[in-house]
Amino acid sequence: MKFIRLCLIVIVAAVATPCVAGEADAQLMMALLYWRGRAVVRDDRVAFAWMSKAAQRNNAEALNHLGSMYERGEGVERDAVQALRHFEQAAELGSPSGQFNTGRAYNGAIGTRRDTIRARYWYELADAHEVRGYPALVGPHPTESTDGGKRQLPDQCRPSRPPILAMNRLGLREVSGRLFFAVDGEGKVRGVRNQALSAPELRYESVAWFSESLRSERCQLDVAMRGRAVVVPYRFVVTGW
Known part of the structure; x- marks a missing residue:
């Protein structure tokens, strides 16, 4: 617990300093701490605010998580269209989770009409990350x-x-x-x-x-x-x- 609190202090210092390397990653970590209630009381609205900051810097993981928050209505009103938009942005940036979630959204008509062709495309891209390195x-x-x-x-x-x-x-x-x-x-x-x-x-x-x-x-x-x-x-x- 002491180690987690120390990490939290370090992260706060990082996000409070403008234009530092890895700032988006620090903002993402802050979001995850509040979203999962680790070392702090869980607060989805605060998590959403930090996640949005990281997403604005084109952090693919943050964009994918933001899509999940919109889909579930955690820290923000549920909005399937915004969920798909953020999943797609993460997918285009190469996030395997974003690609899988985009495929799931098209397959399940989340924020859009059902489109099995686009679903297949994104599912395959997500799967391709699992077989990297094959000769x-x-x-x-x-x-x-x-x-x-x-x-x-x-x-x-x-x-x-x-x-x-x-x-x-x-x-x-x-x-x-x-x-x-x-x-x-x-x-x-x-x-x-x-x-x-x-x-x-x-x-x-x-x-x-x-x-x-x-x-x-x-x-x-x-x-x-x-x-x-x-x-x-x-x-x-x-x-x-």
Whole structure:
């Protein structure tokens, strides 16, 4: 307890000094102490005030926590729209928790209409953090064969058709990119995301389409892919592959 109180004194000194390194982190720590009632009496309103200060400095963790406070109505009136807005800001800054919560919000219609395509995109980005460090296995184009007709990405693991509606809406006839995903030791696909995409406007659909096909029961990947990160070039064409 004495150690916690000493830490609190140090944090107070840090946040009271303008323009010091790590000020947002200190503000975040103050918020967490009040939010969880550690070393101080729990006070959600004070926690919200400190969390807002840290969020204003684009602290991703603070933005994600602020989203949770809006969602639950802790220290502030419940506001699902504000919850989603803060989750998305945290997600765009690379917070795995923010990305997961953004996916959860779109999947559960929290502050927005239900959108399973965006939900998949953010869930996959959050999952990608869990498989960082896998050695890369770079493959050929999904439609090209190698070594006697053996495909790096089997037909049944590719989307059966391009995201035609989205491409037509955006006026796109052809989109190319590189897909990244990992395969864990049990053969499960993890963290599907784009490494490059010629039309960033299609980022949600491109990931969702591959996420669905790669995670389907019909997709059987080569055992050699296990424990590896796979990078595969692809191309969507409205008139066919």
